Amino acid sequence: MSDSATKTSPLHDKHVALGAKLADFGGWSMPIEYPGGGVVAEHTAVRERVGLFDVSHLGNALVSGPGAKDFLNRCLTNDLDRIEPGQAQYTMCCAEDGGVVDDMIAYLRSADEVFLIPNAANTAEVVRMLQQASDRPEGVVVEDQHEDYAILALQGPRVDEVMDAVGLPTGHGYMSFVEARWGKVPVTVCRTGYTGERGYELVCAVGDAPALWDALVEAMDPVGGLACGLGARDTLRTEMGYALHGNELSREITPVMGRTGWAVGWGKPQFWGREALVAQKEAKESRLSGGLVVTGRGIPRAGCQVRDREGQEVGTVTSGTFSPTRRQGVALALLDRGVQQGDPLVVDVRGREVPVEVSRPPFVTGGAAD
DSSP: OOOSSSEEOTTHHHHHHTTOEEEEETTEEEEEEOTTTHHHHHHHHHHHSOEEEEOTTSOOEEEESTTHHHHHHTTSSSOGGGSOTTEEEEEEEEOTTSOEEEEEEEEEEETTEEEEEOOGGGHHHHHHHHHTOTTOOTTOEEEEOTTTEEEEEEESTTHHHHHHHHTOOOOOOTTBEEEEEETTEEEEEEOOOSSSSSEEEEEEEGGGHHHHHHHHHHHHGGGTOEEEOHHHHHHHHHHHTOOOBTTTBSSSSOTTTTTOGGGSOTTOSOOTTHHHHHHHHHHTOSOEEEEEEESSSOOOOTTOEEEOTTSOEEEEEEEEEEETTTTEEEEEEEEOTTOOTTOEEEEEETTEEEEEEEOOSOSSOOOTTO
């Protein structure tokens, strides 16, 4: 990986050879789309067949030592006591005011070892906060392993055929993982994903990633699979209503506002931001995340104002895109609590009123939990 201001994936040369359109993503130069159809073709491949993403920009951190799980449980929002070793959990790292520093997946290996995958731009801050926590036991070590591992995400209804073809394990339950080998190469096979489809995220050492990428690309070809960029990853997650940090969650948008309270262990006596979040939940005053479906023409974009039919401002778009599956614009937005399912609203897109209807996500049906 590069030591320059903009980092590169261990698969950077593969993307360049494929003619990928590259762009900065959380400080990393990553593929946004590939020639031969672009975002729509790649999105459709994942919904109907299978697609392969390089998500090596995502962070990696290891928390280990006696009491590592219990320590993390006093820091992060979700309750690690809800899962067993070999299972994964979506969780958040919050500031004391309830704002979200980052959201991430925690992989519970044992009571003394938890592997975290935060977002690219926030890994260093999450690691810093955990390292400097006043109640971190002396034997618990927090390591930033961001540039030690690559992560490949294989997603789509035909994903198991591709995994079988390269000899990697399939069939373990959603939000679980197994430690496997691809030949002599150790690979952590996680049944997680960010597309709404059945899928696996494969974590391996950076030096092993190019050969694994090549093998997966070859195995996808018979079923019409495609290499996919982060543009399709964004349209796929928006169709499912999945939150993106910096959009639906941020230092200003709490788990209560972002409707990710299901990933908060409200019964836990302690986690960062607990008092502020409990107070906000009980007050019922904040705006809440909701969905919008365009009923005319136009595509809402993040930052666009949402208004009611009387012209009153009732919200702000946090993510918006053209849905390749529905063939219409969809959006996620922070909306006043008085806004109801089915309400007709308008979004101001560069001075033009785009008609929308309030619709609870997901906007499509995925097969992630199959």
